[in-house]
Amino acid sequence: xxxxxxxxxxxxxxxxxxxxxxxxxxxxxxxxxxxxxxxxxxxxxxxxxxxxxxxxxxxxxxxxxxxxxxxxxxxxxxxxxxxxxxxxxxxxxxxxxxxxxxxxxxxxxxxxxxxxxxxxxxxxxxxxxxxxxxxxxxxxxxxxxxxxxxxxxxxxxxxxxxxxxxxxxxxxxxxxxxxxxxxxxxxxxxxxxxxxxxxxxxxxxxxxxxxxxxxxxxxxxxxxxxxxxxxxxxxxxxxxxxxxxxxxxxxxxxxxxxxxxxxxxxxxxxxxxxxxxxxxxxxxxxxxxxxxxxxxxxxxxxxxxxxxxxxxxxxxxxxxxxxxxxxxxxxxxxxxxxxxxxxxxxxxxxxxxxxxxxxxxxxxxxxxxxxxxxxxxxxxxxxxxxxxxxxxxxxxxxxxxxxxxxxxxxxxxxxxxxxxxxxxxxxxxxxxxxxxxxxxxxxxxxxxxxxxxxxxxxxxxxxxxxxxxxxxxxxxxxxxxxxxxxxxxxxxxxxxxxxxxxxxxxxxxxxx
Amino acid sequence: xxxxxxxxxxxxxxxxxxxxxxxxxxxxxxxxxxxxxxxxxxxxxxxxxxxxxxxxxxxxxxxxxxxxxxxxxxxxxxxxxxxxxxxxxxxxxxxxxxxxxxxxxxxxxxxxxxxxxxxxxxxxxxxxxxxxxxxxxxxxxxxxxxxxxxxxxxxxxxxxxxxxxxxxxxxxxxxxxxxxxxxxxxxxxxxxxxxxxxxxxxxxxxxxxxxxxxxxxxxxxxxxxxxxxxx
Numbered sequence: 001x002x003x004x005x006x007x008x009x010x011x012x013x014x015x016x017x018x019x020x021x022x023x024x025x026x027x028x029x030x031x032x033x034x035x036x037x038x039x040x041x042x043x044x045x046x047x048x049x050x051x052x053x054x055x056x057x058x059x060x061x062x063x064x065x066x067x068x069x070x071x072x073x074x075x076x077x078x079x080x081x082x083x084x085x086x087x088x089x090x091x092x093x094x095x096x097x098x099x100x101x102x103x104x105x106x107x108x109x110x111x112x113x114x115x116x117x118x119x120x121x122x123x124x125x126x127x128x129x130x131x132x133x134x135x136x137x138x139x140x141x142x143x144x145x146x147x148x149x150x151x152x153x154x155x156x157x158x159x160x161x162x163x164x165x166x167x168x169x170x171x172x173x174x175x176x177x178x179x180x181x182x183x184x185x186x187x188x189x190x191x192x193x194x195x196x197x198x199x200x201x202x203x204x205x206x207x208x209x210x211x212x213x214x215x216x217x218x219x220x221x222x223x224x225x226x227x228x229x230x231x232x233x234x235x236x237x238x239x240x241x242x243x244x245x246x247x248x249x250x251x252x253x254x255x256x257x258x259x260x261x262x263x264x265x266x267x268x269x270x271x272x273x274x275x276x277x278x279x280x281x282x283x284x285x286x287x288x289x290x291x292x293x294x295x296x297x298x299x300x301x302x303x304x305x306x307x308x309x310x311x312x313x314x315x316x317x318x319x320x321x322x323x324x325x326x327x328x329x330x331x332x333x334x335x336x337x338x339x340x341x342x343x344x345x346x347x348x349x350x351x352x353x354x355x356x357x358x359x360x361x362x363x364x365x366x367x368x369x370x371x372x373x374x375x376x377x378x379x380x381x382x383x384x385x386x387x388x389x390x391x392x393x394x395x396x397x398x399x400x401x402x403x404x405x406x407x408x409x410x411x412x413x414x415x416x417x418x419x420x421x422x423x424x425x426x427x428x429x430x431x432x433x434x435x436x437x438x439x440x441x442x443x444x445x446x447x448x449x450x451x452x453x454x455x456x457x458x459x460x461x462x463x464x465x466x467x468x469x470x471x472x473x474x475x476x477x478x479x480x481x482x483x484x485x486x487x488x489x490x491x492x493x494x495x496x497x498x499x500x501x502x503x504x505x506x507x508x509x510x511x512x
Numbered sequence: 513x514x515x516x517x518x519x520x521x522x523x524x525x526x527x528x529x530x531x532x533x534x535x536x537x538x539x540x541x542x543x544x545x546x547x548x549x550x551x552x553x554x555x556x557x558x559x560x561x562x563x564x565x566x567x568x569x570x571x572x573x574x575x576x577x578x579x580x581x582x583x584x585x586x587x588x589x590x591x592x593x594x595x596x597x598x599x600x601x602x603x604x605x606x607x608x609x610x611x612x613x614x615x616x617x618x619x620x621x622x623x624x625x626x627x628x629x630x631x632x633x634x635x636x637x638x639x640x641x642x643x644x645x646x647x648x649x650x651x652x653x654x655x656x657x658x659x660x661x662x663x664x665x666x667x668x669x670x671x672x673x674x675x676x677x678x679x680x681x682x683x684x685x686x687x688x689x690x691x692x693x694x695x696x697x698x699x700x701x702x703x704x705x706x707x708x709x710x711x712x713x714x715x716x717x718x719x720x721x722x723x724x725x726x727x728x729x730x731x732x733x734x735x736x737x738x739x740x741x742x743x
Contacts, residue, residue: 006537425627428587436584452707452720 019478020153022107022187025116028404031329031366034322040330043323046272047279048084054231055081056280061235063242064284071287082283090286091279096332098293100157100250101210101220104186104480108218109156111250111295112334112368116402118395119157120149121339121375121383122190122224125164128346128377129385130467137163137383139176145375146184147477148388148470154395155374160190160224162375163383171501174198175494178205182490186480191221191249196239197507199223201497203247204510208489219250219293224371226299227255227277229262233284241281245288252336252369253281254297258310259320261303267320274298274320275327282333295369298324298337301379310379312341313357321358325365338362339372340391343379347387347463351377355391363398386466389473393445400441410434445469519549531596532568536575538588543596557600558609565596566612566640573639577723583631590638597640611642613733615699616658617668618646620679625672628722632668632701635722636729641666652679652686659692665736666729669715671702681713697732701725 035043058064058078069075071090073082097112109117127141128134145162149155158181168176174192181189182205191202206220215221223244225237244251255277257263263270278296285292300320301310311317321337328335341358344351355376362370372380373395375388405411416431426432432439445466447454454460460468493510500507519527527550534542543565550560572589575581581589604611617633619626626648633645644662646654659667667687671677680700687693698715710718716732719725 006533425630427583427627427631428591432584433588436582450720452724 019151019480022156023153023399024156025118025154025399025402027114027116027363027366027402029364029402031325032322032361032364033326034319035326039323040326043268043271043275043327044330046268047275048087050231050272050276051082051087051280052084053081055079056277057232058238059228059232059234061233061238064233064238067284067287080280082280087279087283090283090290091331091333093286093290094282094294094333095291097334098250099218100188100222100293101206101215101218102157102186102188103182103209103482107156107187109188111293114366115368116363116366116398117156117369118154118373119190119369119371120145120155120159120162120388121372121380122159123161123164124375124377124381124383125166126378126382127163127385128382129470130463134345134382136166138167139165139180141165141383142177143180143184144385144474145383145388146180148385148473149374150185150187150480151473151477152374152392152395154392154399156187157222157369158185158187158189159371160192160222172498174201175497178202179490179494182209183482183487184479188220188222191223191240191244193223193225193237193240195236196243199240199243200507203243203249204493205490206249208493208510209486216248219248221247221249222295223249223251224297225251225253225281226297227253227281229255229257229277230273231277233277233281238284241285242288245285245292248289248292250293250295251281251285252295252297252371253278253285254299254336256299257301259300259302259316260305261308265302267316267323270300271320271323271327274300274324279331294333295336296324296328296331296333298335300324300337301341309343312343312379313354317341318357318361321361321367322365325367329366334368335366336369336371337365337367338370340374340376340387340394341372342377345378345382347377347384347390347466351387352390356394359391359394359398363402385470386463389445389466389469390462393443396444397441519546524550524553524555528564528567531564532571535565535568535589535592535596536572538585538592540592540595543592544599547596547599551599551603556609557603557607561597561600561604561609561612561640565593565600569593569638569640573635573723573726576635577721577727586638587631587634590634593638593640597637610737612640613666613729613736614642614644614662614664615666615668615729616644616646616655616662616664617666617670618650618655618658619648619670620676620683621649621651622679623671623673623676624648626670628672628702629668629670631722632670632719632725635726636668639726639730641729652683655683656686656690656692659687659696660690664696665733666699667696668699668701668725670700672704674704677702677704677709680715684713684715697729697736699725699728 065075068080072086073080100109102108126134127137141163142165149158192198202221206215210220223240225241228234241251255274259270263273282294285294302316304311324337325335338358340355342351342354374391375383377384377387413431416429419429420426531546576586619629633643636643669680699717699719700710700715701719707718717728719728
């Protein structure tokens with residue numbers, strides 16, 4: 001007799017699992033909105049008034065002042081004022097959706113529309129895990145988080161500064177981070193924004209990897225450009241933005257606002273300010289190079305009026321997150337916001353609740369690019385190993401949620417009702433047998449064990465379980481193959497630039 | 513991988529290995545074919561049961577306990593096991609082979625929640641036990657009558673409601689009154705129960721889930737066999 005296929009899920013074959021394929025997220029559900037059309041208009045009008053009457057301060061970057069003057073803005077000293085018609089003329093030139101190249105073509109991103117991209121935490125100077133607590137981040141930690149990102153199917157992008165590798169000199173850090181992203185992952189990565197030269201290095205490495213023509217056609221580098229709120233941009237950010245815009249690369253323009261300190265305490269004013277700052281940066285990118293792909297960004301927390309610390313997952317943040325998405329849609333721009341935010345220092349109950357309180361609205365708002373989707377702790381000061389794994393579980397849940405409810409003929413399971421009837425169970429029905437493997441989201445970290453089993457196995461909470469999971473992921477990690485000639489060229493460039501930086505020499509162009 | 517297997521070319525040990533794989537994959541016809549092939553080699557039916565079917569189902573039970581297998585997969589494996597048992601049962605009776613064990617199981621009076629209990633019954637059958645499933649809402653009288661009629665080694669009781677849990681004690685007391693308590697091992701289970709409750713009502717064991725119910729029953733059955741051999 002012919003044996004059909006053997007079940008692959010056997011104990012002895014379970015350990016040989018490779019790198020899981022990325023699972024794209026296309027949101028089929030209606031977006032949640034908190035403003036009506038008049039509300040959106042009111043915020044828009046307030047922003048236009050801010051830009052026209054209050055203006056934006058551009059510090060230490062005369063080239064930007066010149067660009068704004070040339071394109072019709074009013075400039076006096078380092079202040080820039082711009083009217084609605086001029087601003088909107090440029091904002092409208094930004095694409096509603098765009099692609100970002102990844103080394104593995106199946107991981108190339110579509111940013112905008114109904115797509116949601118999850119990317120890991122960005123920027124923490126510290127890392128923490130259950131075994132060693134909080135400590136300064138190193139390049140080894142950066143490598144670990146890059147590998148964990150590669151191993152997580154719900155992280156679509158490699159992200160950027162996964163941790164600040166503090167054991168590497170500041171001036172050359174970006175080189176090691178970029179090299180790690182490119183070699184340890186095959187997902188789309190973010191470029192350096194800490195100076196114009198660092199942005200140039202990012203573009204050069206993308207040119208080596210993809211070819212200069214390819215990245216001219218489709219951007220490969222995404223830069224995270226922050227406004228220095230309130231109502232201010234600086235030379236580092238605008239300098240990096242200029243490099244990316246002129247090279248046809250992409251940028252997220254994000255006002256970083258802790259409301260109450262960096263904006264007024266009311267959400268209407270905060271949203272108007274955020275909108276003004278984001279549109280100002282987006283307008284600048286279009287003035288430099290019409291059609292520059294940009295993402296309308298929002299990073300919005302509020303201050304704890306008792307201590308001065310930032311708060312996350314608050315009702316006010318949540319409302320503003322939804323409103324921000326509506327404004328981005330109003331301008332036909334991709335939206336970046338949210339993540340798995342918390343003020344907590346360890347993945348405790350507070351971290352879980354706050355993170356869920358930001359991730360759900362992030363997804364339900366229709367956010368297109370979600371930085372800080374995994375690993376965020378202590379208001380962004382810590383990349384947490386266990387938190388990364390726990391957050392990823394929630395990302396998996398979101399990936400299933402956005403698919404909505406399927407209403408095909410087979411989904412009504414008439415054959416199951418006929419087979420089972422009242423009072424019996426469905427676990428053995430033919431319909432169940434066809435669907436049980438994919439019918440429900442299968443948890444990777446959260447445990448459904450009963451008390452006795454849990455007790456017998458050492459009373460592990462999710463924190464401890466996650467500790468075992470990330471260690472296993474690092475063990476299972478496999479580096480994505482890369483053309484040796486490309487790897488060699490990248491290394492050569494990194495060492496060339498490192499030597500220049502150490503010698504204090506100006507940046508020379510790479511002949512490649 | 514699809515494989516065309518000629519069972520006649522295999523040794524008995526290899527045959528049992530294939531039987532184990534077929535059980536794991538829930539292939540009913542293939543399991544029956546394997547049982548028949550083994551019997552055609554004049555292997556004792558009891559050996560086919562213990563070294564073939566029960567040994568194969570033990571792997572299924574372990575992987576279920578450890579979260580490797582899905583519930584529907586275990587049900588399919590148990591169904592395949594039952595099909596193999598159907599071939600063996602008359603031969604086992606003929607040859608006077610010892611039974612793995614017999615269980616009368618039911619959901620106690622006042623309670624109609626029986627999906628968990630049915631899973632236990634299925635798993636017990638999968639492990640080679642004979643199971644008499646009384647169903648839901650069973651009175652002490654019904655349990656007593658079933659014990660008298662079937663002479664089981666095990667009585668299994670389940671309840672989902674905290675309000676029906678105490679009725680388990682009524683049944684155990686009734687078993688005592690009838691002088692049947694020492695003949696049977698009483699296993700209890702259900703979401704609101706725990707070890708302490710089982711002790712308080714003087715059941716022999718609390719089984720937290722279907723996999724543990726089978727393990728526990730096997731342990732008690734082994735002890736019984738040892739005692740029987742010693743006396």
